Amino acid sequence: MLLRRWARALNERTVRVRVPTVxxxxxxxxxxxxxxxxxxxxxxxxxxRTRERVVEAARALGYVPSGSARGLASRTTGVLGLCFPDHAxxxxxEGYREGExxxxxxxAATLYSDQVIRGxxxxxxxxxxxxxxxxSLEDGPQSLVAQVxxxxxxxxVLARTVPTEDLELIGRRLPIVMLAGPRERDHFDxxxxxxxxxxxxxxxxxxxxxxxxxxxxxxxxxxSPDAEARFRGYRRACxxxxxxxxxxxxxxxxxxxAEGSRAADALLDRxxxxxxxxxxxxxxxxxxxxVGALHALERRGIRVPEDIAVTGFDGIPLGRAVRPSLTTVxxxxxxxxxxxxxxxxxxxxxxxxxxxxxxxxxxTAHRGSCGCA
Amino acid sequence: MLLRRWARALNERTVRVRVPTVxxxxxxxxxxxxxxxxxxxxxxxxxxRTRERVVEAARALGYVPSGSARGLASRTTGVLGLCFPDHAxxxxxEGYREGExxxxxxxAATLYSDQVIRGxxxxxxxxxxxxxxxxSLEDGPQSLVAQVxxxxxxxxVLARTVPTEDLELIGRRLPIVMLAGPRERDHFDxxxxxxxxxxxxxxxxxxxxxxxxxxxxxxxxxxSPDAEARFRGYRRACxxxxxxxxxxxxxxxxxxxAEGSRAADALLDRxxxxxxxxxxxxxxxxxxxxVGALHALERRGIRVPEDIAVTGFDGIPLGRAVRPSLTTVxxxxxxxxxxxxxxxxxxxxxxxxxxxxxxxxxxTAHRGSCGCA
DNA sequence: ATGAAAGCGCTAACAC
DNA sequence: GTGTTAGCGCTTTCAT
Numbered sequence: 119m120l121l122r123r124w125a126r127a128l129n130e131r132t133v134r135v136r137v138p139t140v141x142x143x144x145x146x147x148x149x150x151x152x153x154x155x156x157x158x159x160x161x162x163x164x165x166x167r168t169r170e171r172v173v174e175a176a177r178a179l180g181y182v183p184s185g186s187a188r189g190l191a192s193r194t195t196g197v198l199g200l201c202f203p204d205h206a207x208x209x210x211x212e213g214y215r216e217g218e219x220x221x222x223x224x225x226a227a228t229l230y231s232d233q234v235i236r237g238x239x240x241x242x243x244x245x246x247x248x249x250x251x252x253x254s255l256e257d258g259p260q261s262l263v264a265q266v267x268x269x270x271x272x273x274x275v276l277a278r279t280v281p282t283e284d285l286e287l288i289g290r291r292l293p294i295v296m297l298a299g300p301r302e303r304d305h306f307d308x309x310x311x312x313x314x315x316x317x318x319x320x321x322x323x324x325x326x327x328x329x330x331x332x333x334x335x336x337x338x339x340x341x342s343p344d345a346e347a348r349f350r351g352y353r354r355a356c357x358x359x360x361x362x363x364x365x366x367x368x369x370x371x372x373x374x375x376a377e378g379s380r381a382a383d384a385l386l387d388r389x390x391x392x393x394x395x396x397x398x399x400x401x402x403x404x405x406x407x408x409v410g411a412l413h414a415l416e417r418r419g420i421r422v423p424e425d426i427a428v429t430g431f432d433g434i435p436l437g438r439a440v441r442p443s444l445t446t447v448x449x450x451x452x453x454x455x456x457x458x459x460x461x462x463x464x465x466x467x468x469x470x471x472x473x474x475x476x477x478x479x480x481x482t483a484h485r486g487s488c489g490c491a
Numbered sequence: 492m493l494l495r496r497w498a499r500a501l502n503e504r505t506v507r508v509r510v511p512t513v514x515x516x517x518x519x520x521x522x523x524x525x526x527x528x529x530x531x532x533x534x535x536x537x538x539x540r541t542r543e544r545v546v547e548a549a550r551a552l553g554y555v556p557s558g559s560a561r562g563l564a565s566r567t568t569g570v571l572g573l574c575f576p577d578h579a580x581x582x583x584x585e586g587y588r589e590g591e592x593x594x595x596x597x598x599a600a601t602l603y604s605d606q607v608i609r610g611x612x613x614x615x616x617x618x619x620x621x622x623x624x625x626x627s628l629e630d631g632p633q634s635l636v637a638q639v640x641x642x643x644x645x646x647x648v649l650a651r652t653v654p655t656e657d658l659e660l661i662g663r664r665l666p667i668v669m670l671a672g673p674r675e676r677d678h679f680d681x682x683x684x685x686x687x688x689x690x691x692x693x694x695x696x697x698x699x700x701x702x703x704x705x706x707x708x709x710x711x712x713x714x715s716p717d718a719e720a721r722f723r724g725y726r727r728a729c730x731x732x733x734x735x736x737x738x739x740x741x742x743x744x745x746x747x748x749a750e751g752s753r754a755a756d757a758l759l760d761r762x763x764x765x766x767x768x769x770x771x772x773x774x775x776x777x778x779x780x781x782v783g784a785l786h787a788l789e790r791r792g793i794r795v796p797e798d799i800a801v802t803g804f805d806g807i808p809l810g811r812a813v814r815p816s817l818t819t820v821x822x823x824x825x826x827x828x829x830x831x832x833x834x835x836x837x838x839x840x841x842x843x844x845x846x847x848x849x850x851x852x853x854x855t856a857h858r859g860s861c862g863c864a
Numbered sequence: 865a866t867g868a869a870a871g872c873g874c875t876a877a878c879a880c
Numbered sequence: 881g882t883g884t885t886a887g888c889g890c891t892t893t894c895a896t
Binding site for chain 1: 888889890891892
């Protein structure tokens, strides 16, 4: 270690602002670097007087342990990660900004991922972990996953964020838990929300609670697993209520406000053209579309809920702010994050456990747009 | 490096799941570790054929570069950090849950820090950084700051999260930007929000816009810099309007819903006891208290805004959801996060720049509770 | 209870 | 364009 010391001394003269290391602290405290390390890792293993000397030396020098060096030496980081999608849909953001300036920095603009982040952060903290978050970007050797995966002890991935192929590779290296969306890989831990149950219950509420029978369901694009699951719940409720069971949604949209408006208009126009009565309720696969529909209906002078009931799915803040407030199914997003951490921590402790798949329950929120408020 | 190889080989037989390293990839691709490294750091410096071989070997092995090792060797992490306070006030969370079940996982429960996080994440991503977040916990040698500081290239700290003494130490090691709150240390970059201007403008609106003259201001606890700045803005507006300028807030509260209710009651009781007319408007130092006041007033059968106007500060989502909706001053929280990243990136590039202090403008939101909706 | 020394997996000069 | 090699700052046996 002579060489090392020499290099350090040289360094001292060369570099502008020396970052203190264990060596500096050890020297100043008159102990070995091992002892300095112990003071931080297992203080009780060091005699009190010694420990004090070290702590004082560290303070005096402004020493902060290097996370990278620790991580490298100990093969753990004390950090959990979350990869979430970059909101591909600009209208999602716009939607929240209703009636406010265009460049508004609006506290109401809470996104799905915000809640998941908060949940994970909370739970991670309880377990002594910090949280590293990153939204998906481009790929390449420098991809998002690589950046995150290399710096954490385990991480969660929101559905459709990362190519499964990449996950497959990385999953061999550290624990991954998949959040929301169907269980694509049965060897990963996985958490989803009860999409089907939620829409089933909501539909049942409209039928038995409000006596509505002419319903219409507006689904997402065919590829969306969440929207499909919700549609299944709708069908199931229809069947159970003895109503006609549609093979396909009455309309589809890309989950945005604009498409919600369009779908509502289309449904109404279609009924008018066919000379049939319009639906008594429109159930949308998500809140954004439902709010869009609210706008469209208002434009047409159709009253909600008097003339028609409208429902969404998710429980976004905007749904509370609109009038009438939106009846919806609320997803436990924060809990999703919390459970993700629990699963990761569990697996870190016992890597050989069977992969688990959780289904989180949802809750319907009966508000104004179905006639409940 | 013989020893190294030998250790590896041994390792291979011992450890259950070998994590591939540059050495493995290099061997498989028939190149040196330096070349493997180059493929990831500067692909253009490697001949195409070689690069392909390496990439393929990496994929086959499931190789992911270790962030720790990289960080150690290169002395940079590609990560920025944020330390924010753990919401010491439980009522803050409760407040959002009005009218919902107690264990509700509510999307409306957006906190101040959520928006800052989102802003930072966005901006960080634009600059190629990931974001490490951690809420304050206890101290000790293993404190929050240490955990974060050791793993990032620079970080932001929300006011009153970390002892300034610690920051002082760490500030010598890497860039720190202080967010919200007064500028305590003039050698750190710093961003605050125009608290004073905001309340001045809001007060002026009540006076000139609505013709109110009997105002009451409810401040925070004496130690809160934000609340004090807001009070200064109130006083200034009073002075400019030729109204009496109070030396102290008419009441104080700890920024919670409950205290807002209490303060409103106290103000009204006091006026009744003194036989004087109640105020025409109550201005609160934050939204939570204002919403609490709304509840108290409703209980007393006092109409808002007909009998009395109520205003808050912050722009929390709850303020939109209550009836009447709350007139307030909205803080650009997301922008706070974005600007923090810009400052950090700037300083990383040029460490010797003068410390900067930004003041972000706020915007008043005239809604129902002042009589505007 | 403390010290000595061997790496952890990568980057960055520097050679070739 | 590619290989060699010396660390980066810490943790961790293994001695003492």
